[in-house]
Amino acid sequence: MTTIHAERVYRGAAAAAGPLLFLDHTRRISLGEWVVVRCPGQADRRGQVIDAGTTATVIQLLDDTIGFRPDQAEVVLTGQVATAVVGEELLGRVFDGHGVATDGLPAPVGDAIRAIDGAPINPVRRAKPTDFIETGISAIDAMNTLVRGQKLPVFSGPGLPGLEIATRIVEWARAPHDEPFAVVFAGVGITARETRGFVERVRASGAMPRTVLYINEAAHPAVERLLAPRLALTAAEYLAFECGMHVLVVIADMTNYCEALREIATAREEIPGRRGYPGYMYTDLASIYERAGIVRGKPGSITQIPILTMPDDDVTHPIPDLTGYITEGQIVLSRELHRRGIDPPIDVLPSLSRLMGSGIGKERTRPEHREWSDQLYAVYARGRDARTMAAIVGESGLPAADHRALAFAEAFEREFIGQPEGRRTIADTFEAGWRLLETLPREELLRIAPSTWAARDAAKAAEHR
């Protein structure tokens, strides 16, 4: 299926620049075609056709080109597009950024071979994600609920625990019913230390037999970074849509991915867009992020948690910006909370889950979830404003209501967002939230309906009896 035509060999390339190789006068060459480049006395290099033309063809090499002589190269056009082996057999295995096993075991035979670029899910065949995933993190469960089939990135900053939060979600996440689930992790340009940390935690949690790892470390070739997430998603799609598993895909770190994308675009002398990133970065990122979701009539799902590092904590930087436009919300980490020792340091105000509405409420979490979290948001936002104001006029200069909101904000950050005790059930999260709201006069809590207060009072009375 992925074979387009027979293998052909060209001797000598016209030019080479960085990771790019230029061939003159080719015939029947395909966009995306997989290429093997042989050079006497050197290991084979792999590459992909990124611009196919009868007069000039551009090939992007995956391996480094030190010592490479274009005139002596033998370029083998394989007649295939980039593919990956997929199958349930991959669970528990570790691969590098282009799918070679690195765990010392033989290469998997797999159930099938798939093109790694995937194909868009037909929008009319998508099913609406509605299943609540209890992550055990209050800032997410209460305020930015994650649902199955969602793509919810973590916007981290240099030195902030983005990967740590994703790891915790892998360890803590509980699905509504105990269906088969799997984790697929793509490490993109991460450090060896991060890899080790993640793998150890996954092993310790006992999830390793249900996990597939694709690791491209910072020391590995940059071009490979463009492949690792695609390999991971190809493996995930097979597990989800053909084996019926619920797959959680974690990709870290998308910033490294985008840097690699820019590097290649610059090497191709393309017209740069904002901050030098290529103009098609939105489309390119979408081809990764959109590979999440649920297909109608199929039991499995793909939930995606990409992690990215905001350069200089700037949320308007093209990487978080374009990501935010594609994903269904974002979990934003705050340096200030981190500095104050609040763990996890999630800033709920700029965080958002767009699919929250369909995953919460009666029979999913609690009937009052929406108004309750809206109310927490409103008071906390007011408290944050009051904090800014207090910095100027002093706390004593604040009106009484602002004063209360400020105290609320402090407690909210310490007791609700921070959870040193570890995993919290959704019931614990609700109780913590209500406890904080009940420190305020009810007439200030305009978003809570009278009927909700009545239900809350009745429940409390019943508890006392």
Added chain:
Amino acid sequence: MTAIITRVAGSLVEASPLRAALYEMAAVGERRMLGEIIRQRGDVATLQVYEDTTGLTTGEPVEALGVTLSAQLGPGLLGAVLDGVGRPLARVAELTGDFITPGTAADTLDAAVKWKFTATCKPGTNVAPGDILGTIEERPGMTHRVLVPPGIVGGVLASLASGEFTITDTIGALEDGTPLLLAHRWPVRTPRPFAERLTGSRPFVTGQRVFDLFFPVLEGGNAAVPGGFGTGKTIIEQSLAKYAEADIVVYVGCGERGNEMTDVLTEFPALVDARTGRPVMDRAVLIVNTSNMPVAAREASIYLGVTVAEYFRDQGNRVALMIDSTSRWAEALREMAARMQQMPGEEGYPTYLASRLGQFFERAGSVRALGNPERNGAVTIIGAISPPGGDFSEPVTQAALRVAGAMWALDASLAHQRHFPAVDWDTSFSLYAAQVAPWFTEHGGPDWPAARAALLDLLQKERELRDIASLVGPEALEDRDHLTMEVAALVREGVLRQSAYDANDAVCSPHKTHALAAAALALLRAGEAALAHGTVFADLNLAPARKALVAIRDAAESDVDNRVAEAGRTAEALAGSQPAVPARA
């Protein structure tokens, strides 16, 4: 000699020897993928391909098709879900399964369906383009009018019969032999003709208080909705599609999320339109080109959308066209321009961005349609814009603002407080406010323009007072100022904020909007009266009035008047409150 592919670079393909017309369609490669010729140089043609070109090989054949990209217009459009070039996605799914594979051919309209056509025109009459030949009850309550297609000469009607026809059957003919069918094609990049552009004074009633009251849009006007990610553009577009007063809604999901479209696809069929009693889907056409679908089709999708909208306008309907998001269309334009190595303008966008966007927005309008019987229709365009980093100084926002009649600027800090719609009342504007004031005065309430001005003034004052308070501390404010701030906060919470998730609040009639505005102002005046009697602000009990206002907001339409009466009583009580310590004379 057949033309062959000589270069493939992303969605751009070069073929030679190929001489064809600009914007002519072509079948590209052995899979016959859909493409469009966008440049011709010597015998080399450059095409943009509407499908994924991975695996496309040099040497494969290309065939020019002799037609430009056109929309198939006729019965069967309502309720359809199309991709950017007009293929019904349900049909595509039948052919290729859950994932979209390139090279699928599928016509917009189903040629197998038989429609019951009732002729309203008699043979022997002289007909011209735009004349209504007859009608089809496409869906209960949705009459599809079959037109003499624009672009033909017209003449004496030789034959026309009522009966059951498919869209490929001939329903009649002109004396010169021109056959007449239920459907026709129209090139999407060419605006459909009309008899006359009308000025109009009727608003596009959105059902959202902040828009209807503060920043109204004229029916046949247009609005730009810029906002950073997470500011609620999509929720606004969807709320308008669901609740705004329009006969037909055309919703273009241009380069957006797949799951969002699923949301629309699950909600629209389930949601019953209060005015017709039928599902919203019955009056909707959805055009879906998600962000991971081919970029060239994204560029085409908005033109397909506006052509479908104009087609329904020509039948005498009021059509709302939602574009989510215009920025993705502009980016597609940029991507194609970069691949053609055109000289870039600002931020890499081609220099023709502003003119193309202007031409597109100008396809909105209130018109007298061509042909008999006389009828008026309108296309209102609401275009969401996704400025990078939420920065409105970027080229797409700026180009849109030069042509838009209204701007609904969405603000991230309001969104962070979960104040939705997160419309920034300081930077938003409407050029239509005066034009639609008489209509709102008649249907909302007598002092509509005055209430609008007073509330905008109140919010402006609040902002000033807040600035003062943040400089010198709140204790520097007088009681009057405290009251202003308190009521302004209530206006934000009770009037401007509107929950898309609350059954009673998701849509708001002009009457209820007016009632809320009036109640807030009455509360302000009552408070002022109490202060004038010498009551100090700290002793004012605003809680009952606050509650009464929120009760109006949360009331069902039928209950609004009762709640208004209740709010009136609380305001009176407030005005009459006596100083706790009698003021010194």
